Amino acid sequence: MTTDELARIALYFAIPVLLLAFALLARMWEKRLVWPYALGDEPPQTSRMSTSVGAAGTLGFRRVSVGRDAKGSMYRIRYEFWLPPEHDSLLLIGGGSLAGMAVDGNWLFTRLSNGRCLVSVDDLRGSEYDLTGLSDEAIHPGVSLRELLDRHRARIAAAEAPPLPYGDRDPTSEHRAFLTHRVQSLVQRGFAAWLDPSQSAWRYTAKGALLGTIRSYSAGLLAALRSPLRVLRGAR
Numbered sequence: 001m002t003t004d005e006l007a008r009i010a011l012y013f014a015i016p017v018l019l020l021a022f023a024l025l026a027r028m029w030e031k032r033l034v035w036p037y038a039l040g041d042e043p044p045q046t047s048r049m050s051t052s053v054g055a056a057g058t059l060g061f062r063r064v065s066v067g068r069d070a071k072g073s074m075y076r077i078r079y080e081f082w083l084p085p086e087h088d089s090l091l092l093i094g095g096g097s098l099a100g101m102a103v104d105g106n107w108l109f110t111r112l113s114n115g116r117c118l119v120s121v122d123d124l125r126g127s128e129y130d131l132t133g134l135s136d137e138a139i140h141p142g143v144s145l146r147e148l149l150d151r152h153r154a155r156i157a158a159a160e161a162p163p164l165p166y167g168d169r170d171p172t173s174e175h176r177a178f179l180t181h182r183v184q185s186l187v188q189r190g191f192a193a194w195l196d197p198s199q200s201a202w203r204y205t206a207k208g209a210l211l212g213t214i215r216s217y218s219a220g221l222l223a224a225l226r227s228p229l230r231v232l233r234g235a236r
Contacts (some may be wrong), residue, residue, distance in 0.1 A: 011031040054083045076098075078094065079094045081171070087165040089149075112162070131208060188204060191207060
């Protein structure tokens with residue numbers, strides 16, 4: 001084996017290690033908010049957001065809140081919360097840019113009576129591994145909002161506990177309560193630490209960042225491996 005071949009092999013191993021190290025440092029450095037949505041100065045809808053908003057209206061959803069990402073000037077992202085007539089889920093439609101890069105995604109949330117929350121998202125970039133296990137997430141890349149809703153409701157029907165309907169007057173407060181409980185659980189387990197006395201901001205500890213990075217990478221790798229298998233099964 002030549003020196004060039006050895007160098008190429010070393011590079012193949014080095015790149016994933018460097019990417020993991022970068023992800024670990026970014027996870028440790030990033031300041032996070034329990035409720036990352038703020039009112040006022042909302043960016044305009046992106047074209048994909050407009051498509052999702054139109055689909056939500058067609059499906060009978062009602063818009064209950066409009067806001068922006070509260071994490072800083074790099075996050076020029078608009079968020080809209082929508083509630084379906086059944087009140088069995090809460091839809092979040094997001095779109096904009098992060099440090100100049102386009103960001104779009106749709107999320108569906110359903111609280112269960114056992115304290116967990118089903119999450120369905122249509123973009124891998126909008127996924128986040130939950131070390132507490134309170135969020136049960138499924139990723140369905142590129143599907144329409146109608147398809148995302150159908151798949152989410154299939155998960156509700158098969159869930160281990162019945163859903164808790166969202167209230168009509170202020171459903172976002174119930175979602176905020178769940179997010180608060182999830183971060184409190186992270187802190188209690190030593191995966192995160194509060195950054196302010198009001199407990200509105202937090203950051204992963206070294207332990208939480210390391211474990212979260214490894215599990216996120218593993219989950220992403222498994223999702224990437226499953227995609228071609230689905231295609232092959234569909235071809236049969």
